[in-house]
Amino acid sequence: MPTTSNKKLTSNxxxxxxxxIGWLFVAVWSGVLALILYLDYQRGRxxxxxxxxxxxxxxxxxxLAFRQWATSHGRIYLPQSELVMxxxxxxxxxxxxxxxxxxxxxxxxxxxxxxxxxxERYGALYGVAGHITSLSPIRVENSPDPWExxxxxxxxxxxxxxxxxxxxxxxxxxxxxxxxxxxxGCLLCHNASNMQVNGIAxxxxxxxPLGELMTKERARFLTDFLSISILWIGGLALLxxxxxxxxxxxxxxxxxxxxxxRSEARKTAVVESAIDSLITMDHHxxxxxxxxxxxxxxxxxxxxxxxxxxxxxLIPPSLRExxxxxxxxxxxxxxxxVLGRRVETIAxxxxxxxxxxxxxxxxxxxxxxxxxxxxxxxxxxxxRLEERISFQSTHDELxxxxxxxxxxxxxxxxxxxxxFNEEHAIVVLDIDQFKVVNDIGGHDAGDRxxxxxxxxxxxxxxxxxxxxxxxxxxFGLLLEQCPLHKAEAVGKELLKAIQxxxxxxxxxxxxxxxxxxxxxxxxxxxxxxxxxxxxxxACNVAKEQGRNRSHLFHHDDVELGRRQGEMRxxxxxxxxxxxxxxxxxxxxxxxLGEMIDDCGWHYEILLRMQDETGQFVPPPVFLGAAxxxxxxxxxxxxxxxxxxAWLARTPEHLAQLSMCSINLSGYSITxxxxxxxxxxxFSDYAxxxxxxxxxxxxxxxxxxxxxxxxxxxxxxxxxCRFALDDFGSGMSSFAYLKxxxxxxxxxxxxxxxxxxxxxIDFAMVRSINDIGHxxxxxxxxxxxxxxxxxxxxxxxxxxxxxxxxxxxPAPLEEIKRPAFKAAINLAG
Numbered sequence: 001m002p003t004t005s006n007k008k009l010t011s012n013x014x015x016x017x018x019x020x021i022g023w024l025f026v027a028v029w030s031g032v033l034a035l036i037l038y039l040d041y042q043r044g045r046x047x048x049x050x051x052x053x054x055x056x057x058x059x060x061x062x063x064l065a066f067r068q069w070a071t072s073h074g075r076i077y078l079p080q081s082e083l084v085m086x087x088x089x090x091x092x093x094x095x096x097x098x099x100x101x102x103x104x105x106x107x108x109x110x111x112x113x114x115x116x117x118x119x120e121r122y123g124a125l126y127g128v129a130g131h132i133t134s135l136s137p138i139r140v141e142n143s144p145d146p147w148e149x150x151x152x153x154x155x156x157x158x159x160x161x162x163x164x165x166x167x168x169x170x171x172x173x174x175x176x177x178x179x180x181x182x183x184x185g186c187l188l189c190h191n192a193s194n195m196q197v198n199g200i201a202x203x204x205x206x207x208x209p210l211g212e213l214m215t216k217e218r219a220r221f222l223t224d225f226l227s228i229s230i231l232w233i234g235g236l237a238l239l240x241x242x243x244x245x246x247x248x249x250x251x252x253x254x255x256x257x258x259x260x261x262r263s264e265a266r267k268t269a270v271v272e273s274a275i276d277s278l279i280t281m282d283h284h285x286x287x288x289x290x291x292x293x294x295x296x297x298x299x300x301x302x303x304x305x306x307x308x309x310x311x312x313x314l315i316p317p318s319l320r321e322x323x324x325x326x327x328x329x330x331x332x333x334x335x336x337x338v339l340g341r342r343v344e345t346i347a348x349x350x351x352x353x354x355x356x357x358x359x360x361x362x363x364x365x366x367x368x369x370x371x372x373x374x375x376x377x378x379x380x381x382x383x384r385l386e387e388r389i390s391f392q393s394t395h396d397e398l399x400x401x402x403x404x405x406x407x408x409x410x411x412x413x414x415x416x417x418x419x420f421n422e423e424h425a426i427v428v429l430d431i432d433q434f435k436v437v438n439d440i441g442g443h444d445a446g447d448r449x450x451x452x453x454x455x456x457x458x459x460x461x462x463x464x465x466x467x468x469x470x471x472x473x474x475f476g477l478l479l480e481q482c483p484l485h486k487a488e489a490v491g492k493e494l495l496k497a498i499q500x501x502x503x504x505x506x507x508x509x510x511x512x513x514x515x516x517x518x519x520x521x522x523x524x525x526x527x528x529x530x531x532x533x534x535x536x537x538a539c540n541v542a543k544e545q546g547r548n549r550s551h552l553f554h555h556d557d558v559e560l561g562r563r564q565g566e567m568r569x570x571x572x573x574x575x576x577x578x579x580x581x582x583x584x585x586x587x588x589x590x591x592l593g594e595m596i597d598d599c600g601w602h603y604e605i606l607l608r609m610q611d612e613t614g615q616f617v618p619p620p621v622f623l624g625a626a627x628x629x630x631x632x633x634x635x636x637x638x639x640x641x642x643x644x645a646w647l648a649r650t651p652e653h654l655a656q657l658s659m660c661s662i663n664l665s666g667y668s669i670t671x672x673x674x675x676x677x678x679x680x681x682f683s684d685y686a687x688x689x690x691x692x693x694x695x696x697x698x699x700x701x702x703x704x705x706x707x708x709x710x711x712x713x714x715x716x717x718x719x720c721r722f723a724l725d726d727f728g729s730g731m732s733s734f735a736y737l738k739x740x741x742x743x744x745x746x747x748x749x750x751x752x753x754x755x756x757x758x759x760i761d762f763a764m765v766r767s768i769n770d771i772g773h774x775x776x777x778x779x780x781x782x783x784x785x786x787x788x789x790x791x792x793x794x795x796x797x798x799x800x801x802x803x804x805x806x807x808x809p810a811p812l813e814e815i816k817r818p819a820f821k822a823a824i825n826l827a828g
Contacts, residue, residue, distance in 0.1 A: 018250070022243040026236060033232045040224050044217045052174035052208040053163060059128045059206050060178055063115050070111035077106035084109065089138055116141070128209075132180065134202030142202070151177035152203050165210065172210040177203045277376035283369040285309050285327055297378050299350030310374075316348045330363065331370065339363055347376065355380050396469040398447055399454035407468035407476050412528045414478065414521055424521035425487030427477035428535040429457065429494065432513040432547040434473035437505075445505040446473075449512065452503055460497055461490065476535070484520055484552065491516040491550040499548060513548035515539055520553070569625035572611070576622075577638070581610040584642055586815060588807035589661070589780060592794040600658030604695070604802065605643050606809050607635065632665035633674060639663075640681055644692075646812060648685040653816060661693040661723060666700030669711045678715065689719035693744065697725045701740055712741055723780065728768050737775065745772040749783030749803070756788055766796045773797070 070076055077098065078084045086107045090096050096108045112132050119130040133144040135152050144152055151162035155177065162177040179200045277297045280289035287310050290302045298305075298314055305313055311320045311327075330339060339361055347357045356379040363370050394406035402410070414424060431453060438446040450473065457467050457475055466478035479487050495514060503510050517538025521531060534553050542551040576582055585606040609617045626632050643662055647654050668674045682689050694715065701708040701724060712722050723744035724737070728751055737745075747768050755762040769779045781793050784803030793801055 018243055018247050022239060025239050025243075029235050029239065030232065033228050033235075037225060037228055041221055044221050048210060048213045048217050049165065049174060051213055052210055053176065055128065056163070056174060056176035056206040056208045059130060059208075060176060060204055063119075063130055063204055066118075067111045067115055070114060076109050076111065076114070078109050080105045080107050087113065128206060131205045131207075132202060133205060134180075137202070147175060148177060148203070148205050151175075151205070155179045155200060155203050168207060172214065174208040174210055176206045176208070179203050275377075277374075277378075279310065279314075279374045279376060281310050281372045281374070283331060283371060285311065285324075287313075288371070289373075294376065297349075297376065298347070313350075314347055316346055316354050319346065327372075330372070344379065356383055358382075399451050399469050401454050401458070401475070402466060402468035404468065404470045404476070407466065407470065407478065408528060408532065410466050410478055411521065411531065414480065415528060415531070422481065423483045425479045425482045425484055426519050426521050426531060426535050427479065427487060427491055427494075428470070428517045428532075428539040429453075429475045429477070429491075430515050430539050430543065431473040432515055432543065437503075437510055437512075441505040441508070441510075448505065449503055449510070452501070453498065453512070453514070456497055456501055457494060460494055474539075478521070484518065487518050488550065488552055491518055495548060495550060515542035515547050516550035517542055518550055518552050569622055570629045570631065573609075573622055573626055573631055573635075575612075576609050577634075582638065583608050583610070584639070584646065584812040585809040586812050587802060587809045589659075589800050589802045590790075590806045591799065592790070592801055593797070593799055600656045601653070601660075601815070602658045602800070603815075604661040605639060605663070605812070607639055627665065627667075630667060632667045633671055636664055636668045636674070637677060640678065643812075644681050644685040644687045647687050647691075650816065654687065654691070657691050659693050659721065660691055661695050663695045663725065664700075666697070666703055669696060669700065670704050670707045675711060675714055679718070682718065689715070690721070693721040693723055695723045695725040695746065696742075698727050698748075705739060709739055709741070716741060726782075728764060737771075742777060744778050744780050744800075746780045746782055746802075747798070749781075752781045752789065752793075752803075753783040753785060755792060762792070765793070765798070769796055769798050 080086065080097075084107060086097050087110060090108055090110065093108060098106050100106060115130070116132055119128075131142075131148070133142050133148050133152065135144065135149065135156070137143050147164070147166060154162050160178070163174065165172055165174050167173065168175075180202045182201045274291055274293050277294035278289065278291040279287060279294050282288050286307055287305045288307075290300070290305050292302075295301055300313065311323050315323050342358060342360050344356065344358050346354050348354050358377040358379050360375040362373050362375075364373065365371075394402060396403045411426065431449070434446065434449070437449050450469070453475065454467070454469060457477065461467060461477060461479075464480060465482075466476075466480075468476045468478075470476045477490075479490060482490070495516060498512055498514050501512065503512050517535045517540070519531060519534045519538060538551045538553045542549050545551065585608050586603040587606055589602045589604060591602065607619060607623075609619075609622050611617050623632075623635075626635055640662060643660065647657070647660070682692075696708065696712075716722065721743040722741070723746050724740060724742045725746045726748045727737075727745045728748040745768060747765055751761045751764045751768075755765055765781065772779045778799040780800040780802060781789075781798045782802055784790055784793065784801040784805045786805045789803075790801055790805055
């Protein structure tokens with residue numbers, strides 16, 4: 001069998017031979033067309049001479065015919081004139097000159113002279129020059145030129161005519177010379193010349209100009225040359241294309257042969273190195289091929305199995321007869337349930353152990369008999385992987401408990417298959433203060449606590465109870481055939497066990513408690529989401545009531561109803577964002593002092609939400625739910641982005657702006673990402689930071705004093721100002737005020753609204769105002785409802801006032817209306 005290198009060498013020789021043959025074809029093709037051109041050129045030249053010779057013969061015959069005609073009449077007389085004078089050569093002829101009875105003088109004219117005069121005077125009309133000449137001319141004008149003399153000599157030697165192409169005055173002419181023989185009539189004029197009848201007296205020469213004929217011939221030849229050149233180029237292109245295709249096809253054939261050779265080598269390598277077992281059987285069922293993968297999978301060496309029946313070695317005893325029946329059917333009918341299909345079955349190793357395999361059998365002819373190749377894949381690891389994936393899809397990776405999706409599926413099955421007399425309960429357990437463990441011990445500690453609680457719950461429940469980790473630090477229990485009072489007892493036992501359990505991490509002990517919500521699993525008027533929502537809500541109520549306790553769901557539970565209502569508001573808030581039903585309002589903040597530095601616009605941005613019917617929702621309704629379910633960072637980002645975008649779109653208003661106040665929630669000021677967000681927004685919209693004042697509630701600031709102070713300091717470095725909102729509502733407001741670098745104190749409206757009737761409230765307002773001024777902070781009074789309150793605030797030196805008595809909230813776009821500007825006295 002030729003090697004690949006030999007095939008490539010042969011291919012290269014073949015390509016070289018094709019190249020040589022191609023050049024031979026080019027040479028032959030070029031030679032044929034060159035020969036055609038040469039013959040065409042010669043034929044053209046011959047044609048030109050033939051035409052010219054025909055014209056010369058015609059002219060000579062015309063002259064001869066005229067001479068013979070003139071001679072046949074004996075004598076021709078013409079009237080004497082300046083052009084026709086008596087010929088001295090004819091003086092020997094009697095009656096050379098005669099006078100007619102009318103007195104007209106006539107003279108005899110020689111026919112040869114007539115022809116000569118015609119050629120001399122009128123030869124230009126037909127472009128032919130004729131000349132009568134002789135070696136012994138009677139007239140000087142009939143003397144021969146050198147060519148004519150040579151021609152006359154040839155005629156004298158017996159040549160019938162002389163023809164030659166020769167130049168005259170630099171132009172090509174065909175010259176013809178024929179002999180002039182003496183006729184009896186010629187003796188009248190030439191008797192003195194000793195001429196003999198039929199003797200050669202001289203010759204008549206004709207010169208035919210070839211210039212015009214040769215020009216036409218050259219034009220014709222050029223046309224033929226161009227046509228043949230195009231044909232030559234086309235032929236070369238066709239030859240090039242043909243031989244290129246031949247070479248390409250040969251190379252393709254060689255590549256195909258090389259690929260086939262490599263494929264055979266790869267096939268052998270694949271069979272030998274295949275991960276799957278490849279076993280070939282002849283038509284008797286005996287093994288004839290057994291690759292290394294099969295040796296590894298089944299535990300036999302190739303030599304041990306070649307020639308042995310496959311069924312006896314590799315098929316479990318329980319399946320052997322079924323295999324043999326199928327094998328015989330495949331031999332007799334050519335069909336089988338496994339031929340060409342992928343099936344899963346059981347195989348047997350050399351030690352007798354069975355294992356799952358995936359089997360594909362193909363049939364191919366071999367020496368006029370069918371043989372069968374089985375592709376066998378060991379599915380042991382695949383089965384283990386499937387089991388592991390199946391487990392992971394239904395279980396929590398950390399704790400090994402069921403995950404939320406599987407828990408919900410089990411609950412839904414229970415609700416769908418509910419029987420009237422059955423009682424079931426769902427318990428949701430949430431670890432109290434789990435964040436503390438995470439913050440102190442790290443996530444590893446948190447993960448270990450989750451596993452600890454999961455094990456503890458499992459140990460305190462029945463074998464058939466469903467326990468799951470729902471996510472984060474939340475667990476779920478499905479207690480089947482369990483009345484509520486028993487479920488409540490289970491909950492209390494779990495709370496006690498968790499509280500009494502010892503959880504230590506790196507030498508530090510943590511006191512762990514949990515909050516539990518319990519609901520009955522009853523399908524009546526309850527869907528899966530309703531049941532789980534009720535359980536979550538009950539668990540949250542337990543946390544709010546002090547943690548380390550359980551809360552049992554009741555349909556008439558007011559607290560649960562409130563919490564569920566808030567949870568529904570979460571979805572409504574998300575829909576409002578998607579449907580663009582949030583809008584910005586503003587409320588003017590009025591300066592009260594006489595020495596106010598700035599007199600531009602000063603207002604607070606307020607958020608408004610429309611419900612599905614277009615009605616405005618009171619802010620406390622949706623903001624409470626947003627606070628509880630961590631939606632405030634999203635709302636804060638929307639308000640900041642929308643406000644700065646509006647200011648960037650209204651540069652004329654921005655130029656008049658003194659301060660724009662924007663409220664931030666406690667969630668936002670403790671979020672490191674929110675600080676980066678604010679920085680990027682100021683950069684994107686190019687709004688000066690010193691025009692923006694962020695309002696933070698006293699409660700939010702106190703709950704995380706260190707982070708709040710750092711947040712304020714970072715933004716003040718950029719130019720922002722800060723106001724402490726609802727100041728005075730806390731029990732220790734003045735104690736921490738010196739640690740917060742705010743610019744404004746917004747006095748809690750609960751004190752401001754009643755200062756006209758309640759002297760204690762008035763004293764509180766005055767105290768806050770005085771201490772704020774001592775600390776270098778300006779004061780803003782909220783809930784200023786009328787002019788009396790406004791005047792009393794001005795009297796104690798409060799710097800700014802805000803409330804319905806100053807200006808009602810209005811859409812932010814209204815601020816651009818001149819009429820609105822006129823309605824608000826910016827100067828105070």
